[in-house]
Amino acid sequence: MLKKPTDQPLRRRQLLTAAVLASGLGLVAAPGAAYGRSLRRTGAGGIVLPPPTGPARLGTVSLHLIDRTRTDPWVPSRPVREIMVQIWYPARDTRSHPVAPWLSPGAVPHFAEVFGFPADMVRATDTHARAGAPVDRLRGGRPVVLYSPGLGGGRGTGTVLVEELVSHGYIVVTIDHTHDASEVEFPDGRIEVAMIPPDIDESVITQAAAVREADARFVLDQLAAIDAGRNPDAANRALPDGLCGALDLTRVGMFGHSLGGSTAAATMHSDPRVRAGVNMDGTFVGAAAVAGSGRPFLLLSSDHGSGPEDPTWDAFWANQRGWRRELSLSGTTHGSFNDGEVFYPQAAPVLGLTPEQVAEQIGTLDPRRCVTVQRTYLRAFFDRHLRGRDGWLLRAPHPGFPEIRFVR
Secondary structure: OOOOHHHOOOOOOOOOOOOOOOOOOOOOOOOOOHHHHHHHHHOOOOOOOOOOOOOOEEEEEEEEEEEOOOOOOOOOOOOOEEEEEEEEEEEOOOOOOOEEEOOOHHHHHHHHHHHOOOHHHHHOOEEEEEEOOOEOOOOOOEEEEEEEOOOOOOHHHHHHHHHHHHHOOOEEEEEEOOOOOOEEEOOOOOEEEOOOOOOOOHHHHHHHHHHHHHHHHHHHHHHHHHHOOOOOOOOOOOOOOOOOOOEEEEEEEEEEEOHHHHHHHHHHHHOOOEEEEEEEOOOOOOHHHHOOOOOOEEEEEOOOOOOOOOHHHHHHHHHOOOOEEEEEEOOOOHHHOOOHHHHHHHHHHHHOOOHHHHHHHHOOOOHHHHHHHHHHHHHHHHHHHHHOOOOHHHOOOOOOOOOEEEOO
């Protein structure tokens, strides 16, 4: 029987298994909201992602990367570590290039089975990017941001935020942490599913965190290879025209949701190539994650009211030497910080979820507003610390954004 998202309630910064929606996808919002009406108007049957607000057209390409210095930590019989990444970038010309799907077609059946969404709905969900479109180059290159999803989540689960950054001139690289992600499709048609032990304890989570950090640092190495004119794709599939030289790897940021947020902090502590980071509602896991750095870091939490602070956030705060800020988004839950915010408002009638069940998953803040606020503050942070812009929103509470509470 397919699990519904209400089978296990979401709690603040809770780490959940890939078998349950929460940490990986956390999808939801109130049934009957505007996104749902938009879905019915299209008649296409897929989820309608909110369009990004920036002027740039979007291109994307997926790469199969092989780290030959590591065995697969979850399947030790595999002599190498294989991951998939997706590079999202401002495109020069999108004509004649196909629309990129939200999830690769071969991965849809397993995703639908695990997360309980109709396969036809997932299959019909498109992004706003065109696959393989030529890159819109900028003199000096564009700032680069890495994205790591929550435990059990795939590289596409942050698409709503990723597309926004790209539309405003960033290049964003999203990571599939193979055998941690619920499913990953490789170019040869293989579907690799989650292999993390079902009885997750502290040691397993700590191992997952270390694997993710190693993945992220490996991805940074491959981006340097691309920018130097090499093609690290395992099958040497063609890269989009103009990608070489398009990345400014002196301006690299990273963000993530849940365990992905912890991954951002750990990677930033261990690798000085990452200049700015964001943790979206994730408990910090492992010594590197709480150790902090001398570079800017933003904490964005769900609404936990008067509840106690996550002790790992206090530990990070005490160790962080660079610029720091903690914000809380009112009316949200742990599941509010990825594409669940737009999936469940539309899928709720099909899944038979009541408004109360949906609100239990993503909170009471209107999903459109929730997306707008997250997009605005995420971009303000990277604009300030990767582009040297003013960053006025991060100085003090703003009357235009009453949902954001400055915690410290």
